Amino acid sequence: MSTDKAFDLLYSEFKHVSAAALWIVDENISTQIVPPAIPLISAISNRLDITQDLQRQGWNCSFNDYLLETLGEHHFQSIFLRIPKEKAQAHYIINQAQRLLSGGGSLYISGSKQEGIKGFIQRAGTLTNIPTQTWKADKQTWAGKITFDGPSRTTLDDKSYRSLRQAPSDSHFRFWSKPGIFGWDKIDKGSELLIQHLEMLVAENNDIDSALDIGCGYGYLSLHSARLLNISITATDNNAAAVAACQANLDHYQLQGKALADNCADNINSRYPLVICNPPFHSGFGVENDLTDRFLQSAATHLTNKGIAIFVVNLHIPLERKASRYFTHCETPIITGHFKLVRLSQPKI
Structure with a gap:
């Protein structure tokens, strides 16, 4: 168990991974307690110290400012995201998930009610016609599974996250x-x-x-x-x-x-x-x-x-x-x- 129940909700899903998956990691994580490296899961972080910690633990982790546009379309069956502090960053990743996930692939997001996780799950759910699944660790910590049925005509407002x-x-x-x-x-x-x-x-x-x-x-x-x-x-x-x-x-x-x-x-x-x-x-x-x-x-x-x-x-x-x-x-x-x-x-x- 980690010190963050929102991460535990994601970690519990790692064991079900059976095809290429992507784990988006940001500063919320404590790298002291993470699951053993899983070859099918690639990680990406915008923090060098976190990247290095995960690499030392055997994870395939890349360091960059979430350059998701450089990754191949429909390559991943699952994407895991603990909601970051920056709303525009979260929206950008959710938007990119539609392109990166293969047909029937799912985005798993987690966080606390205080961080607005229910709103993120709801907004992500508007980008697909497939009903969203939700579950929780306790009254304050939620997770959602958003399965995409193809590219959406709409996107969430990410404040042009990529651009300076x-x-x-x-x-x-x-x-x-x-x-x-x-x-x-x-x-x-x-x-x-x-x-x-x-x-x-x-x-x-x-x-x-x-x-x-x-x-x-x-x-x-x-x-x-x-x-x-x-x-x-x-x-x-x-x-x-x-x-x-x-x-x-x-x-x-x-x-x-x-x-x-x-x-x-x-x-x-x-x-x-x-x-x-x-x-x-x-x-x-x-x-x-x-x-x-x-x-x-x-x-x-x-x-x-x-x-x-x-x-x-x-x-x-x-x-x-x-x-x-x-x-x-x-x-x-x-x-x-x-x-x-x-x-x-x-x-x-």
Whole structure:
């Protein structure tokens, strides 16, 4: 049993697979508890860390931003989807399922009532004339089996999921972004605070010619750091859509930099005089788990001896306490009602 009953509803159907099937995986999953790999089931995820975890467990898993258009028509007998947080992403996958499934093939979707699973099942059911089957793990967790009888003349509104669009903007940039990236259509207040104080925070260091952005998203910190400091940026994220958007923004504004798919910059061997990071501690991650240490350790590993690492985190997160394990100097020069900027130097790694 996993910690997510919606996944358990899907996993219980895996044992019935007798022909080629596709499993769409996103950030909701805990890869600590998944079924043994099944050769007939191919997986696809937009998260590099999840892809790597599943591959280590023997799953045939691909990493990309759900490039379902590249897969052959009518190839799969079953498609499995635990409803993701992004509605447009779910609608896009449901629309694509019609093309990917063979005649009489079925889409299995699951999720919680709080996430609107009943609405997703109902909307998917409008695309076929075959009655939808539903079942549940409990009062809050449901699953549906939608069997398609051929391509529908209608599709669900997926907000042109595949396409980058200039969504959030400020006085300097209109950022290319898309659904599937955390906070894709807004400017994060914490990141905005970091940029407001960036020049002041690095004023004593005259040797900054490059920076590493760990967890870049669509590139807000990367673009503004390149603009303000006239430096080259290496931006990393484990989300396929984020990497594509960040690179598109760097290219569009002709800024020096490259965006790389990486998990906490694990595969980057260089050190930088500046590391910037707005970690995802505020978006459902526990502050006492390994993720906190991973971001701090990565920053220390990639910072030069005379460099500066700047984190922005929610006010309640005790980042300083854990940072002392990785850095000699730790200070919190900026504190607001919601955020704080933590400046770290002299890495111990």
